[in-house]
Amino acid sequence: MSNKQILMPALSPTMEEGTLSKWLVKIGDKINSGDLLAEIETDKATMEIEAIEEGFISKLIVEEGTEGVKINTPIAEINENESSIKSNENLNDKKVINIISNNQKIIDKSSLNEKSDELLPINNDNNSKKITVREALRDAIAEEMRIDNDVFIMGEEVAEYEGAYKVTQGLLEEFGDKRVIDTPITEHGFTGIGVGAAFGNLKPIVEFMTFNFSMQAIDQIINSAAKTLYMSGGQMGCPIVFRGPNGAASRVAAQHSQCFASWYAHVPGLKVVAPWSSEDAKGLLKSSIRDPNPVVFLENEVMYGQSFECPNSDKFILPIGKAxxxxxxxxxxxxxxxxxxxxxxxxxxxxxxxxxxxxxxxxxxxxxxxxxxxxxxxxxxxxxxxxxxxxxxxxxxxxxxxxxxxxxxxxxxxxxxxxxxxxxxxxxxxxxxxxxxxxxxxxxxxxxxxxx
Missing domain, CATH: 3.40.50.920 (Rossmann fold)
Structure with missing residues (x-):
């Protein structure tokens, strides 16, 4: 029986290419129709793809983390007969397939991270590495949760699905469902729970799948979180972070593309942070989590997959209020x-x-x-x-x-x-x-x- 190819699927009407973020299977695995195969990052979200046929994974053609994989590009092969499976040697040596160009060619793994970007801030510190903004945010949350048991995160799909944009990847496994909490689709409700927890001296991180949805919770953010310290005469603070993607993404239309920077910056009692690079994201999010005031942390969906130099140290922070x-x-x-x-x-x-x-x-x-x-x-x-x-x-x-x-x-x-x-x-x-x-x-x- 010859191998059948699994192609890069079109996960939305406008998708032309995507990133193969993570394989959920390995060579030799038996798969049935409906089994999850991989996580694919598109211009709008990260989604899992399912098998449509039964068989055994015989070859993984595209390596995890490969960007710019065009739709209908072969990414894996399956075979009905387990005995015919051959090991995929290309994924075990230093060769990977470069899918970005029209003509596939073999490149050396060791050169993948050597290309410099003249637009990125230069960091000659040996204790830094190039990571995506998404990874920087995840690292910041994980590091603060490790050192402070009062810190927890809640929001839609942050736990089992590991975040709509995979910012909370690995957190449920490390910290459990008492500190990484999936919520119903009710922003007003779970934001209120988060604000109440902050009044009780916990340190919640409330994730909005997009800040467009924060409008459902704006009463909790403005009238409860931002004003209570003043209205209580300084007796009750609200150490909480509201975070998520803000502004335009890519072809998600008017109701999912608005920038709320000036909305929240207008309000006394809130601090408003808008990072650009991985360094910004990690250092400022750690400071925001430690801050005793409510912080609106405005990320950008388009920036999640972009890479920048970022300090490795879990002690690295950046001051809020400094350009x-x-x-x-x-x-x-x-x-x-x-x-x-x-x-x-x-x-x-x-x-x-x-x-x-x-x-x-x-x-x-x-x-x-x-x-x-x-x-x-x-x-x-x-x-x-x-x-x-x-x-x-x-x-x-x-x-x-x-x-x-x-x-x-x-x-x-x-x-x-x-x-x-x-x-x-x-x-x-x-x-x-x-x-x-x-x-x-x-x-x-x-x-x-x-x-x-």
Whole structure:
């Protein structure tokens, strides 16, 4: 009996490629129709694929962690006869298949992590490694749960499924179902439970599958978590973290694509954090968990699979309220947060070709805002652009513009300009979505308007 190929499935109407995150079977395993074979990460979520035929796994063609696997690409083979199975030697030596290119070729594993990314922050510390933002978040949660038994995490699919985006992978196995808690689909309800637990001196981490769903729980976040310390005269705090993906993902339309940065940054009593890199994610999440105040931790779904250098140490933390200068420049300051930091760095590289030296500031925290770092940069460059993925009206850029004009007006040589998303609900169509979201080219265009 010849082998039958298992192909990379299309898990959504718009899927063109995906990442084979994890094999759930091994060579020689007997499978039946409906058995789970692998975890596939798409542009929208991580999902498990099922077998549609019976047989024995005879070959695993694509290795775990391979990105850019096109749909209908063979990823494994099955055979009806167990005796005909041959070992898959390619997965046991240093050779793996590179699926990203149209023409498959064999590459050396040892070279996979050597390619540098000029947009990533450089870290020459021998105790750092390149990990995804997803892994950095998971490490931060696990490390804090190990040292503090009061820390626990709750949300939809965080336990048995290990998170909709696999941020909580491995936590249920390590900490058990008393500290990694699956909840019903009722944000208002489980957020209220989390806030109540924080009032009782526990340290909950509440995961929203997307911050769009946090609107169901906004009364608990604003009226209960944010205001109780003040209303109790300082007698009752609320050490809680609300975390999850914020802003646009990829073709998930208006109800799943909104940025809530300015919503939550508007509220006294909340701290609002918006990481970009793996270093940001790990260091700031650990600080947020330790903070005695409620923290809204705004992640970005598109960033989960991107890799950056990140310190290994479980003692590594970053202070809330402190920005980072990602690139030094002299002609213009570009301020950004979350996914827009990467676009700002891309713009800065392009501007260098035209003789414009841009300084890029990664805000990291939106409330409290590190105004000092922005002002010091503006005093040097005399020009400022703010970047955000959300709507411009009453946005983060509007607040920064006002603060800089109030505190550093004499150093400005040009109007402050803003880059932001179009003032429309997010379209579903890919071409329209791209037009609605701010791009690197928008930053470049704005910079050239005010730079001589």
């Amino acid at each position: 980072k200068v990602e690139k030094i420049g002299t002609d213009i300051t570009i301020v950004a947060f979350s996914i827009m930091v990467g676009k700002a760095l891309e713009a800065a590289i392009e501007l260098e070709k035209d003789g414009i030296s841009a300084e890029v500031i990664n805000l990291r925290t939106l409330r409290p805002l590190d105004l000092t770092t922005i002002i010091n940069s503006v005093k040097k460059t005399n020009r400022l652009i703010t970047c955000e993925e959300g709507f411009g009206y009453s946005g983060i850029g509007s607040e920064i513009s006002s603060l800089i004009q109030e505190n550093a007006f004499d150093w400005l040589d040009a109007p402050i300009l803003r880059v932001y998303g179009k003032d429309v609900p997010m379209p579903y169509a890919e071409n329209l979505e791209k037009l609605a979201l701010p791009q690197t080219s928008d930053i470049i265009e704005q910079a050239k308007q005010i730079c001589p």
